[in-house]
Amino acid sequence: MRMNEGVEWAAHVCVLLHWAEEGGDAPVPATRLAAAYDLPTAYLVKQLQALGRAGLTESVPGRRGGVRLARPAARITLMDVVAAIEGPDDAFACTEIRRQGMNAERPARDFAQPCGVAHAMREAELAWRRALAATSIADLAGSTPAGRAADARRFLAAP
Amino acid sequence: MRMNEGVEWAAHVCVLLHWAEEGGDAPVPATRLAAAYDLPTAYLVKQLQALGRAGLTESVPGRRGGVRLARPAARITLMDVVAAIEGPDDAFACTEIRRQGMNAERPARDFAQPCGVAHAMREAELAWRRALAATSIADLAGSTPAGRAADARRFLAAP
DNA sequence: TCAAACCTGGATATGTTTTGTCCAGTAAGG
DNA sequence: CCTTACTGGACAAAACATATCCAGGTTTGA
Ligand code: SF4
Ligand code: SF4
Numbered sequence: 001m002r003m004n005e006g007v008e009w010a011a012h013v014c015v016l017l018h019w020a021e022e023g024g025d026a027p028v029p030a031t032r033l034a035a036a037y038d039l040p041t042a043y044l045v046k047q048l049q050a051l052g053r054a055g056l057t058e059s060v061p062g063r064r065g066g067v068r069l070a071r072p073a074a075r076i077t078l079m080d081v082v083a084a085i086e087g088p089d090d091a092f093a094c095t096e097i098r099r100q101g102m103n104a105e106r107p108a109r110d111f112a113q114p115c116g117v118a119h120a121m122r123e124a125e126l127a128w129r130r131a132l133a134a135t136s137i138a139d140l141a142g143s144t145p146a147g148r149a150a151d152a153r154r155f156l157a158a159p
Numbered sequence: 160m161r162m163n164e165g166v167e168w169a170a171h172v173c174v175l176l177h178w179a180e181e182g183g184d185a186p187v188p189a190t191r192l193a194a195a196y197d198l199p200t201a202y203l204v205k206q207l208q209a210l211g212r213a214g215l216t217e218s219v220p221g222r223r224g225g226v227r228l229a230r231p232a233a234r235i236t237l238m239d240v241v242a243a244i245e246g247p248d249d250a251f252a253c254t255e256i257r258r259q260g261m262n263a264e265r266p267a268r269d270f271a272q273p274c275g276v277a278h279a280m281r282e283a284e285l286a287w288r289r290a291l292a293a294t295s296i297a298d299l300a301g302s303t304p305a306g307r308a309a310d311a312r313r314f315l316a317a318p
Numbered sequence: 319t320c321a322a323a324c325c326t327g328g329a330t331a332t333g334t335t336t337t338g339t340c341c342a343g344t345a346a347g348g
Numbered sequence: 349c350c351t352t353a354c355t356g357g358a359c360a361a362a363a364c365a366t367a368t369c370c371a372g373g374t375t376t377g378a
Contacts, residue, residue, distance in 0.1 A: 002335085003160045003250045004365070011276045012256060029324065038259035043367050049326070062375025065324045078279050091162045091250075097171060100197035102314040116294070116302040117170045120237050124290035131283035135275070143275040155261040161364085163336070188353065202338050208355070221346025222352045 006047040006085045009039055013048070014081060014137045015144070016152055017057065018073035023153040027059070027066030032156055047085060054084030073141060079132035092121040165206040165244045168198055172207070173240060173296045174303070175311055176216065177232035182312040186218070186225030191315055206244060213243030232300060238291035251280040 013033050020028045030048055034041040048067055051057045058070045069076065099111055114122075141149065172192050179185045189207055193200040207226055210216045217229045228235065258270055273281075300308065 001160060001162045001245050001250050002248070002252060002365090005252070005254055006365090007251070008254060008256060008276060027324095031324085036261045037256040038263070039256065040367060042369075045325080046367090052326095059325055060375085061323095061325045061373075063323045064376060065374080067325090078276070078283075086160050089161070091160050092166070093161060093164070095164055095167060097167060097196040097198065102195045102311065104197070110304070113304075116299040117167060117237070119302075120291065120294040120299070124237075124287045127290040128283045128287035131286040132279065135279040140275040140279070143278075145269070145272075152261065161336090165337090190353085199338060201340075204354080205338090211354095218354055219346080220344075220352090220354045223347065224345080224353045226354085 001091060003082075004085055006043075006050070007082055009037070009044060010047050010051055010081050010085050011078060011137075011140065012037060013044070014051075014056070014069065014073070014076060015141045016156065017067065017069045018137055018141050019149045019152050020156050021069060021073075022149075023157065025153060025157045026068040028068070028156050029066040033067070036152065036155055051081070051084050054080065056080055056084055069137075073137035076137045077133045078135045078137075078140075079129055081137075082132055090122070090125055092118075092125065094118050160250060162241075163244055165202075165209075166241055168196070168203060169206050169210055169240050169244050170237060170296075170299065171196060172203070173210075173215070173228065173232070173235060174300045175315065176226065176228045177296055177300050178308045178311050179315050180228060180232075181308075182316065184312060184316045185227040187227070187315050188225040192226070195311070195314055210240070210243050213239065215239055215243055228296075232296035235296045236292045237294045237296075237299075238288055240296075241291055249281070249284055251277075251284065253277050 016033060016036055017026065017028060020026045030045050031041055033039075033048075034044045048057065048059070052059055052067075055070055056076055057067050059065070059067045094114070096111070098115060099106070103110075175192060175195055176185065176187060179187045189204050190200055192198075192207075193203045207216065207218070211218055211226075215229055215235055216226050218224070218226045253273070255270070257274060258265070262269075
């Protein structure tokens, strides 16, 4: 059960975009974002497209174009980023094994209720999501050591 | 980020083993457990071995042998089962991308602290684990519709 | 005007993990 | 001593994550 590493990329990129916005350097081209952390450009672009489809970022085509946050960093949470990259599916997928084998003869209505396993898994994932939703991109930006933001802006604005 | 379906199998199997124990039918051979939910025997055996290595179950070789819970179902949590099947790794794996690209020149001590992303992810996974640890196999067994346990025991004890 | 710089989406390739099977070895019971 | 059972390792297929490429579009500024 490993999470896509695109989630880490996307989170860091969102922080960069927030800093760029603050410095008036938005939008930032994807090539520059990739260079900032030495990531494979073409693949990072895929993740950026996922962020765009989820409404977290918007992109400007053409020369002087690039990507920017679609709303203030304080209103983009880690949960949003994870959902955008990982997709909407829960980690735990029910396959209804309880209906097979010794229970194959039972009528379908015997299984109308999800069983305790599914319920507990669902609760646990909700707790996880709530925790992720408690941290925003602005929080992440604020918790980085002083001076790092200015350096990043300098790098993103460089020719 | 999909969870192994072996987790679902293992959870249900633990409930079965608990019922078997109550009925005095332990240990139960793996073939019987696989038949109970129509699972591929050889692959289920792999999951059972993982449960055994994690100390959740113990197995008895030889004729009249099989698998049984290694401790009372009330003291085996869903968290134990997930950890046994999924392994000890966190879902979110840090790859330290912040050290590359624009930060490649910085000394290593600048990155002694894990960044905010890693911290938030860690907190969220802890919340998930706490939630999973709140449900035991005995809880799951108790929440199944009446009569189901007796039917299961009948099936497991059958020739 | 038009070429350069930028994004989009789909096709494709490669590597890793999950899922599933098989077999040779070992242990216990009757 | 033969049947039933577990163990561990090797192996194959399928699914998924990672990565690259290309053939379109947009906008800007020379
Ligand atoms: S509901 Fe319970 S039984 Fe049905 S699939 Fe989910 S976990 Fe397995
Ligand atoms: S610590 Fe922060 S930067 Fe380093 S890898 Fe984990 S997330 Fe990425």
